[in-house]
Amino acid sequence: MSIVDAVPTPAAACCSPVSGKPLSRAEAERIAPVLKALGDSVRLRLMSLIAAHEGGEACVCDLNESFDLSQPTISRHLKILYDAGLLEREKRGVWVYYRARNEALGSLAALLAGTGK
Amino acid sequence: MSIVDAVPTPAAACCSPVSGKPLSRAEAERIAPVLKALGDSVRLRLMSLIAAHEGGEACVCDLNESFDLSQPTISRHLKILYDAGLLEREKRGVWVYYRARNEALGSLAALLAGTGK
Numbered sequence: 001m002s003i004v005d006a007v008p009t010p011a012a013a014c015c016s017p018v019s020g021k022p023l024s025r026a027e028a029e030r031i032a033p034v035l036k037a038l039g040d041s042v043r044l045r046l047m048s049l050i051a052a053h054e055g056g057e058a059c060v061c062d063l064n065e066s067f068d069l070s071q072p073t074i075s076r077h078l079k080i081l082y083d084a085g086l087l088e089r090e091k092r093g094v095w096v097y098y099r100a101r102n103e104a105l106g107s108l109a110a111l112l113a114g115t116g117k
Numbered sequence: 118m119s120i121v122d123a124v125p126t127p128a129a130a131c132c133s134p135v136s137g138k139p140l141s142r143a144e145a146e147r148i149a150p151v152l153k154a155l156g157d158s159v160r161l162r163l164m165s166l167i168a169a170h171e172g173g174e175a176c177v178c179d180l181n182e183s184f185d186l187s188q189p190t191i192s193r194h195l196k197i198l199y200d201a202g203l204l205e206r207e208k209r210g211v212w213v214y215y216r217a218r219n220e221a222l223g224s225l226a227a228l229l230a231g232t233g234k
């Protein structure tokens with residue numbers, strides 16, 4: 001049996017590029033926490049490991065070996081990414097599997113890319 | 118006379134998308150601070166205001182009016198964005214002008230976009 005958690009709304013799926021018209025205060029307050037969640041090298045590596053993993057998803061059991069960190073510390077970082085709307089998660093048996101939320105990453109990319117043209 | 122400051126190397130101009138192969142620890146440690154610099158709603162609005170401003174650049178004197186913040190606070194946020202390689206700055210007469218570093222934003226976008234496909 002698989003249990004799919006209720007997924008938070010992707011905070012970044014909203015906005016025009018930063019170079020188009022200025023972000024409103026409300027938009028900036030919605031997006032900044034998502035960028036902040038990614039603004040940590042362990043969390044950035046976790047996102048990257050998950051996205052690059054076979055099938056685009058990874059079990060916590062696959063991730064631990066890449067870090068010199070305790071399991072609770074890794075779980076705390078994964079929760080921050082999940083709460084920011086950057087990961088989906090699904091429990092299968094005893095393990096939790098994580099998948100990158102492509103639309104959230106894509107929206108952030110579009111936001112930043114507007115200025116790079 | 119105009120004085121162009123020495124511009125820090127864009128920290129994000131380096132990497133393959135997060136979904137390609139996993140970021141190395143060194144790559145993640147170089148990129149995370151750039152995302153962290155953007156992970157603040159005031160700094161995100163500053164980037165957006167500068168990028169969307171006429172000619173793609175803005176004077177500090179143009180930015181103050183959009184915030185209920187003191188000039189030193191705004192200058193501190195601008196310095197964080199500059200130190201992260203996200204802004205160029207140029208002094209002209211008594212004012213400092215800021216411009217978004219398109220290549221740094223573009224690199225971050227490319228990094229994040231790989232997962233959104």
